[in-house]
Amino acid sequence: MSASAADAPYAALDPITVLGALQDAGFPCDGRLLQLNSYENRVYQAPLDDGRVVVAKFYRPGRWSDAQIAEEHRFALELAEAEVPVVPPLPLQPGPALEVDAALPTLGHYEVTPGQRFRFAVSERWAGRAPELERxxxxxxxxxxxxxxxxxxxxxxxxxxxxxxxxxxxxxxxxxxxxxxxxxxxxxxxxxxxxxxxxxxxxxxxxxxxxxxxxxxxxxxxxxxxxxxxxxxxxxxxxxxxxxxxxxxxxxxxxxxxxxxxxxxxxxxxxxxxxxxxxxxxxxxxxxxxxxxxxxxxxxxxxxxxxxxxxxxxxxxxxxxxxxxxxxxxxxxxxxxxxxxxxx
Structure with missing residues (x-):
């Protein structure tokens, strides 16, 4: 990753790019996006055409390897299978600019420009409030x-x-x-x-x-x-x-x-x-x-x-x-x- 990309790793991640990645992955949106609070990654809430709402997480370039992200996803899926209440990633479908590994279809590589890709995952939106930890x-x-x-x-x-x-x-x-x-x-x-x-x-x-x-x-x-x-x-x-x-x-x-x-x-x-x-x-x-x-x-x-x-x-x-x-x-x-x- 170049020095300029390291300084502003999300400069190319505009709303059109986010919507395009979701469209390619099989999650056509109604055009609305809400950026959620996250410093490390970029996370967006997106209503879909079918009425569902999903959350897309775009990983900070260079922080984790594909193998490390794969272990995160497999752990989340294993927890969900055991009925531990976590929010697991959803399977993605490959698209014109989206590469998805058949062995781990929950991680997508979306090509923005030749040589520049964003890795991202999509999950259901689970709403909630802060827990009352004094109880x-x-x-x-x-x-x-x-x-x-x-x-x-x-x-x-x-x-x-x-x-x-x-x-x-x-x-x-x-x-x-x-x-x-x-x-x-x-x-x-x-x-x-x-x-x-x-x-x-x-x-x-x-x-x-x-x-x-x-x-x-x-x-x-x-x-x-x-x-x-x-x-x-x-x-x-x-x-x-x-x-x-x-x-x-x-x-x-x-x-x-x-x-x-x-x-x-x-x-x-x-x-x-x-x-x-x-x-x-x-x-x-x-x-x-x-x-x-x-x-x-x-x-x-x-x-x-x-x-x-x-x-x-x-x-x-x-x-x-x-x-x-x-x-x-x-x-x-x-x-x-x-x-x-x-x-x-």
């Missing part, structure tokens, strides 16, 4: 569904997707930040020292508490990726966006649903695990990995912002990232994480 019964219900998701996740391993470990989500992103010049060794030396010490402590935490069992996970199971349906046979929570599915410990899919107020964490975790244990055993040693995993997410998130910073959408959405106070704040938070991990 014990809601937390227990989500816990039960996560246990069922993890039960499917334990059946086999990903061969191509990432593993949530210190190297992949900590050391490597940290080094990319430094190598790319986003961290100035003179100005930001506090962050450099704090991040290094915090990642050392993450490694010690994993060593102290034993290597956790690694399973296929949702990977990014925060409240925004859980939608609640109020009516019909599918009432209750369902999971969306398996874009970050990975190998990792089960607690990764639980801790991001906990409240920000630390005094309420224990009660929320009790209700989540109460539901989880209805379907799946849980290794309590993984509770000691919550702060280490939070630390990895902090470092990884900073690197994610830096690597996307030349995409025009990111400075608009995250203006504080370029502010002088950002690295100072991150330094303080990493030092706080270091103390929390030492107290485990």
């Amino acid at each position: 014990p019964d809601t937390l227990a219900w989500i816990g039960r569904l996560l246990a069922r998701l993890h039960g499917v996740g334990r059946r086999e391993r990903f061969a191509h997707r990432r593993t949530l470990d210190v190297a992949t989500f900590g050391r490597q992103p940290r080094q990319r930040l430094i190598d790319a010049g986003f961290v100035d060794p003179e100005i930001d030396r506090g962050w450099i020292a704090a991040s290094d010490a915090a990642l050392d402590e993450v490694e010690r935490a994993f060593e102290r508490h034993g290597a956790p069992a690694l399973i296929r996970l949702h990977g990014d199971c925060h409240a925004g990726n859980v939608l609640w349906r109020d009516e019909g046979a599918g009432a209750g929570p369902h999971f969306v966006d398996l874009d970050d599915c990975c190998m990792g410990p089960a607690i990764q899919d639980l801790w991001m649903l906990l409240p920000g107020e630390r005094g309420a964490v224990e009660a929320a975790l009790y209700h989540l695990l109460d539901g989880y244990r209805d379907f799946m055993d849980f290794d309590d040693r993984e509770l000691l990995l919550i702060e280490p995993l939070r630390t990895l997410r902090m470092v990884h998130h900073s690197a994610w912002l830096a690597e996307r910073w030349r995409d025009p959408a990111f400075p608009i959405a995250f203006p504080w990232f370029s502010s002088p106070s950002y690295w100072s704040q991150q330094t303080t938070e990493l030092r706080e994480q270091l103390e929390r991990m030492r107290d485990l």
Whole structure:
């Protein structure tokens, strides 16, 4: 991918292109499109001529390989087959500018210009609202569904997707930040020292508490990726966006649903695990990995912002990232994480 394409990877993805890709894939639209909130990919809601509504996800060029996307799709289809409430991709049909692999007909390659293609998938639109995570019964219900998701996740391993470990989500992103010049060794030396010490402590935490069992996970199971349906046979929570599915410990899919107020964490975790244990055993040693995993997410998130910073959408959405106070704040938070991990 050229430098200009990397800076603005979606410059050629206009509404006509989106509608053309859907038409070729067998989903003729009525001409309306609604762009949904997504920074990493481009996601559109599209009403069809037959009255149905679908969601089309166009993958960020260069982020995942075809093999990694294939594992995401197969995991979603496997979960749906097991009646875990996720939104799986739909089969596509090949068209004049659309290539579809017969072995995985849910992933399309749409040619915009010679040599430039967008990979995309289509799914049904499942509407919903934010879950009421302050309710014990809601937390227990989500816990039960996560246990069922993890039960499917334990059946086999990903061969191509990432593993949530210190190297992949900590050391490597940290080094990319430094190598790319986003961290100035003179100005930001506090962050450099704090991040290094915090990642050392993450490694010690994993060593102290034993290597956790690694399973296929949702990977990014925060409240925004859980939608609640109020009516019909599918009432209750369902999971969306398996874009970050990975190998990792089960607690990764639980801790991001906990409240920000630390005094309420224990009660929320009790209700989540109460539901989880209805379907799946849980290794309590993984509770000691919550702060280490939070630390990895902090470092990884900073690197994610830096690597996307030349995409025009990111400075608009995250203006504080370029502010002088950002690295100072991150330094303080990493030092706080270091103390929390030492107290485990």
